Amino acid sequence: MVRIVHIADVHLGYCCKNVGDKSASREQDFLNAFQRVVDYCCDPGHHVDALIIAGDLFDMADPPSDLVGFVQKNLSSMRQNGILVVGVPGTHDAYGYKSCIYRKNQLEGMHILVSLKEPFIRELSGEKVFFYGAAYIPGVSENHFKSFSPFQEEGIHIGIIHGSVGLPHHWEGRGQDLHIDEHEIARSNLDYVALGHFHNLKQMTCGNTLAVYPGSLEGKDFSESGQRFMVVVDFRGKSPHITPVPVNTRTIKTIDINLSNQPLESMNDLVTYISRTYSDPASIISLNLQGACQFPLDLEYLRHALGDQFFYLQLKDSTTVVDSDIVSSWKEERTIRGMYVTTLLHKIARAEGEEKLILEEALKIGITSFMEASP
Ligand SMILES: [Mn+2]
Known part of the structure; x- marks a missing residue:
């Protein structure tokens, strides 16, 4: 049986500018994830024949020498x-850049495919395996995959493509990408297509062909939440069976908390509730507070009070005070704060869209100021 590990988008x-003063530690996570893949492959018990890297191994075309040295050390282990x-x-380590690392033949032991014309052929675990891949240069290369057909020879035929297959809406308009239709993959009749870019x-089944995006090994931002994987591909005969294996050090999570559903009366109650329910020192968390808040919300206080409960915490205030107890009680008062609340509530009721959001924010700020003046 041939076993291949498939990764992409290691970056x-x-x-990592988006995690404040944790950036250096977070950048190390990306290296550790790659190291974990190499360690997995080199463990004799795992019987791995080959590692496929389907693009964006580096976040830049011309990486600094310490990074090249780190990768070379791992490539040497693989070769041994x-x-x-x-x-x-x-696309980040694209061949179109003249200074691209792959043009310099600096990395020994990594076969970079640049043209679909010639497959790269190796015998692995007694099977002949054909690898097809190309370097795509926007505006220069044609999409050779459109007229591609694999060698008519017995063996396992694998395509390696860094590009967009089955385009999600928000990726449209990215003119620099290599776009491939699912029916083009189906027509290729390849046994497996190792994708990178998303x-x-x-995973997609296109005709008789299985095409897989493994995804990034560590989440770069909050759109890359949850576990991250390398994909172990076992060929039983010619047919691929995949097992995603988690490799990430940290997990990115988005958590919504609806304060209307919680009996919380103060910032300290909120701190205690979040620590008890969500504390996770290894994770990167985006916490979105929603619903009616019964007390003035102080995000800076919250961030510091939760301190080391998370590796990194991003806070978003989507709460409203319109339905809070404090507003209900103040609007009955014949006082300045009572008039303020009543006037704002009238305006909010009539407003729409962005104006409504601005007025709600004004109500929040006003209530906080009144409370600070006379708690
Ligand atoms: Mn990428």
């Missing part, structure tokens, strides 16, 4: 263990 060298490494350039795990 080594990615600058007799494991083939084959890949294509991506950062979340996705």
Whole structure:
């Protein structure tokens, strides 16, 4: 049985600006994830024949030498263990850049495929395996995949493509991408297509061909939430069976908390509730507070009070005070704050869209100020 590990979008060298002062530690996570893949492959008990890297191994075309050294060390381990490494350039480490690392032949032991004309052929675990891949240069390369057909020879035929297959709506308009239709993959009759470019795990059956995006190995932002995987592909005969294996150090999570459903009366209650329910020091969390809040919300206080409960915490205030007890009680008062609340509530009731949101924010700020003045 031939066993191949398929990864893509490793983005080594990615600058993690979105986690504040944790950026250096977070950048190390990306290296550790790649290291974990290499360690998995080199473990003799796993019987891995080859590693496919389907583009964006690096976050940049011309990585700094410490990063190249790190990758070279791992490629050398792979070679010592007799494991083939084959890949294509991506969009971040694109072949179109003159300074592209893959043009310099600096990385020994990684076979970068640049043209679909010639397959790269190796015998693995007694089977002849054909790898087809190309470097795509926007505006220069044609989409050779449109007229592609594999060699008519017995063996396992694998395509490696960094591009968009089955385009989600929000990716439209990215003119620089290589676009491939699912029916083109079906027509190729390849046994497996190792994809890269979309950062979340996705598998597609196109005719007789299985095409898989493994996704990124560490989430780059909050759109890459949940576990991250390498894909272990076992060929029983010619037919591929995949097992996603988690590799990430940290998990990105988005959590919505509806305060209307919680009997919380103060910031301290909220801190206690969040710590008890969601504390997770290894994770990167986006916490979205929603619903009616019965007390002034102080996000800076919350961020510091929750301190080391999370690796990194992003807070979003989507709460409303319109339906809170405090507003209900103040609007009955014949006082300045009573008039303020009543006037704002009238305006909010008549407003729409962005104006409504601005007025709700004004009500929140006003209530906080009144409370600070006379708690
Ligand atoms: Mn990528």
